[in-house]
Amino acid sequence: MANLALHAINKSFGATEVLKGVDLEIEDREFIVFVGPSGCGKSTLLRIIAGLEDQTSGEVEIDGTNVSLLPPAKRGIAMVFQSYALYPHMNVERNMGFGLRQARAPLAEIKSKVAEAARILQLEPLLRRKPRELSGGQRQRVAIGRAIVRNPKVFLFDEPLSNLDAALRVQMRVEIARLHHDLNATMIYVTHDQVEAMTLADRIVVMNLGVLEQVGSPLELYHNPRNLFVAGFIGSPKMNFISCTAQAVGEQGVTVSLPGDATITVPVVPDGVSPGTPLTLGIRPEHALLGERGGDAVLSGTALVVERLGGMTDIHIGGVGDGMMVLQAIGEPDVDVDDALSISLPAERCHLFDGDGKALTKLNPWQPRAARKAAA
Amino acid sequence: MNKARRNLPTLFAAHGILLAYTLLSVFPVILIVINSLKSRRAIFGDPLGLPVGEGVFDLVGYQTVLQNADFLGYFANSLIVTLGALFFVLVAGSMAAFALAEYRFRMNTLMALYLALGIMIPIRLGTIGILELVVNLGLINTLWALILVYTAQGLPLTIFILSEFMRTVSKELKDAARVDGLSEYRIFFQLALPLVRPAVATVAVFTMIPIWNDLWFPLILAPGEETKTITLGAQQFIGQFETNWNAILAALTLAIVPVLVLYAIFSRQLVRGITSGAVKG
Numbered sequence: 178m179a180n181l182a183l184h185a186i187n188k189s190f191g192a193t194e195v196l197k198g199v200d201l202e203i204e205d206r207e208f209i210v211f212v213g214p215s216g217c218g219k220s221t222l223l224r225i226i227a228g229l230e231d232q233t234s235g236e237v238e239i240d241g242t243n244v245s246l247l248p249p250a251k252r253g254i255a256m257v258f259q260s261y262a263l264y265p266h267m268n269v270e271r272n273m274g275f276g277l278r279q280a281r282a283p284l285a286e287i288k289s290k291v292a293e294a295a296r297i298l299q300l301e302p303l304l305r306r307k308p309r310e311l312s313g314g315q316r317q318r319v320a321i322g323r324a325i326v327r328n329p330k331v332f333l334f335d336e337p338l339s340n341l342d343a344a345l346r347v348q349m350r351v352e353i354a355r356l357h358h359d360l361n362a363t364m365i366y367v368t369h370d371q372v373e374a375m376t377l378a379d380r381i382v383v384m385n386l387g388v389l390e391q392v393g394s395p396l397e398l399y400h401n402p403r404n405l406f407v408a409g410f411i412g413s414p415k416m417n418f419i420s421c422t423a424q425a426v427g428e429q430g431v432t433v434s435l436p437g438d439a440t441i442t443v444p445v446v447p448d449g450v451s452p453g454t455p456l457t458l459g460i461r462p463e464h465a466l467l468g469e470r471g472g473d474a475v476l477s478g479t480a481l482v483v484e485r486l487g488g489m490t491d492i493h494i495g496g497v498g499d500g501m502m503v504l505q506a507i508g509e510p511d512v513d514v515d516d517a518l519s520i521s522l523p524a525e526r527c528h529l530f531d532g533d534g535k536a537l538t539k540l541n542p543w544q545p546r547a548a549r550k551a552a553a
Numbered sequence: 554m555n556k557a558r559r560n561l562p563t564l565f566a567a568h569g570i571l572l573a574y575t576l577l578s579v580f581p582v583i584l585i586v587i588n589s590l591k592s593r594r595a596i597f598g599d600p601l602g603l604p605v606g607e608g609v610f611d612l613v614g615y616q617t618v619l620q621n622a623d624f625l626g627y628f629a630n631s632l633i634v635t636l637g638a639l640f641f642v643l644v645a646g647s648m649a650a651f652a653l654a655e656y657r658f659r660m661n662t663l664m665a666l667y668l669a670l671g672i673m674i675p676i677r678l679g680t681i682g683i684l685e686l687v688v689n690l691g692l693i694n695t696l697w698a699l700i701l702v703y704t705a706q707g708l709p710l711t712i713f714i715l716s717e718f719m720r721t722v723s724k725e726l727k728d729a730a731r732v733d734g735l736s737e738y739r740i741f742f743q744l745a746l747p748l749v750r751p752a753v754a755t756v757a758v759f760t761m762i763p764i765w766n767d768l769w770f771p772l773i774l775a776p777g778e779e780t781k782t783i784t785l786g787a788q789q790f791i792g793q794f795e796t797n798w799n800a801i802l803a804a805l806t807l808a809i810v811p812v813l814v815l816y817a818i819f820s821r822q823l824v825r826g827i828t829s830g831a832v833k834g
């Protein structure tokens with residue numbers, strides 16, 4: 178197994194710059210997930226790692242060797258595609274063994290590796306079938322099996338589950354997590370699915386317009402987003418943003434004025450902030466609270482839409498200053514459409530962003546579990 | 554089930570039109586075939602009659618043709634020219650189509666346009682130039698002259714049609730093959746070509762028939778006895794004063810057979826593609 182490093186990767190298609198100086202170090206056995214809006218260059222980066230696309234400049238290193246000029250088959254990678262990309266005229270067994278046969282591996286070795294992969298993925302009864310005789314989930318399992326058989330240093334997945342229905346997606350997600358655990362492999366995974374990203378990743382890479390906005394563990398991104406983009410991208414429903422103005426700066430943090438004469442002192446380092454600086458306050462829907470509570474800043478608004486999901490209720494609230502926000506309450510709160518509501522904002526749950534969208538550092542930022550334990 | 558199938562009047566109308574069209578296009582062929590089996594008097598006396606009865610049914614045309622020793626040679630020439638040209642058209646055409654569809658290079662679009670230009674300009678306009686070229690190459694009165702000219706004639710449409718189909722071959726499938734270590738040639742021959750096989754068969758049929766039937770280039774480039782094709786060979790029965798209709802009709806009937814056989818071979822490929830199941834359908 179292997180680590181992987183990207184050094185200053187640039188990629189242009191004609192005049193359009195798709196990747197702009199991407200640097201990334203990936204540890205051995207890490208599960209890395211790329212997320213980002215459509216067209217931000219995730220697939221392109223993955224294809225550059227695979228060697229299916231040439232970078233305009235920069236280096237790809239696998240296991241300490243520069244593989245920038247090697248063809249895909251020589252890089253020690255395997256790739257699983259969104260459309261499965263199985264060879265239509267070969268049965269499952271031949272599909273999985275094809276790469277090894279190309280590499281002229283001994284027949285006995287091919288047979289045993291295919292059998293092993295089939296066992297792991299429970300494909301044994303299907304080995305003689307053609308791809309067209311398989312269901313979507315089975316096809317994707319075969320595609321993963323084909324990757325396993327190659328025994329790669331790095332697994333690359335490009336939205337492997339997005340063609341599957343919701344139930345199957347959950348099942349396959351768990352299987353991929355198990356696979357990562359059992360194979361101890363380095364994996365890079367592109368997805369649009371928040372849940373996949375949060376649950377599978379050791380570290381998430383958030384991309385936007387060809388640059389890496391932030392790299393970190395899922396909870397780190399959730400609790401300490403570095404900027405407005407990451408704050409808005411990670412988490413569902415999306416974080417609420419409220420424009421505000423700094424009023425005072427002190428030991429306790431930055432005090433800002435909110436719509437409706439409310440003020441709140443957010444515990445952040447007041448770097449480059451003075452009274453009068455325009456800022457953006459961010460609060461996640463699940464952190465805002467319904468009703469008035471002592472000590473918190475209180476906003477008021479009107480319920481526009483109430484979405485009851487069973488365990489949760491999402492309330493879309495209008496008339497908060499000149500904007501709207503979403504609040505996620507637990508259970509089934511007593512709220513109807515058009516009700517006037519009060520919303521409490523716990524100060525320690527709020528984020529502040531400066532005029533460039535950069536997050537102000539928290540006074541006591543979130544720490545990983547291990548670090549918290551060590552400190553205690 | 555689609556709606557049109559359940560709608561009875563539409564069904565009848567569609568079949569009626571198809572049937573009428575079939576009759577219209579098959580009629581001359583049938584006329585040739587039945588008259589080739591009749592005596593000369595019967596051909597003129599009752600051209601639409603069936604070849605049955607005393608003094609009507611007559612194989613004299615076939616006897617004339619088959620006793621003519623050169624005739625098998627003409628047949629062979631036609632077959633060599635058609636299959637040879639077909640081979641080069643399909644190999645070169647599908648490879649060019651793959652390259653145009655698969656690779657990004659400068660002037661890709663311009664190249665595709667240039668290669669498609671031949672569809673709109675009839676190759677016969679260049680006959681004089683071609684003749685000069687063939688003479689200079691010393692290929693006059695050889696089958697190679699015909700094979701090369703027909704290859705040039707068939708390529709534009711082939712490239713145009715096949716590059717559209719090559720574009721439909723899943724990009725991810727080709728990438729998967731690259732990850733598995735296939736060379737570009739093997740990706741072409743083992744993945745792309747089998748997946749567009751129905752299109753290749755269609756193109757083969759379209760290419761083959763005008764070549765087989767052509768009279769123009771054999772007459773100009775290879776009129777020698779050794780290199781005559783069957784369409785040219787059949788002309789010997791048309792005389793200035795008297796035409797041997799029995800022989801002509803028999804020759805034409807025989808000439809239909811190989812085309813039918815080739816068509817049967819290709820049309821089996823036309824029926825079904827094998828892509829289903831390769832990618833999410």
Ligand SMILES: Nc1ncnc2c1ncn2[C@@H]1O[C@H](COP(=O)(O)OP(=O)(O)OP(=O)(O)O)[C@@H](O)[C@H]1O
Binds near residue numbers: 213214220222
């Ligand atoms: N072959 C190509 N030629 C020209 N532009 C391309 C090519 N491939 C990708 N692009 C452009 O590069 C950008 C990034 O594409 P890419 O496929 O990497 O996006 P993505 O992040 O994977 O998006 P998605 O989430 O929709 O899959 C897009 O703007 C796309 O238009």
Ligand SMILES: [Mg+2]
Binds near residue numbers: 219
């Ligand atoms: Mg993509």
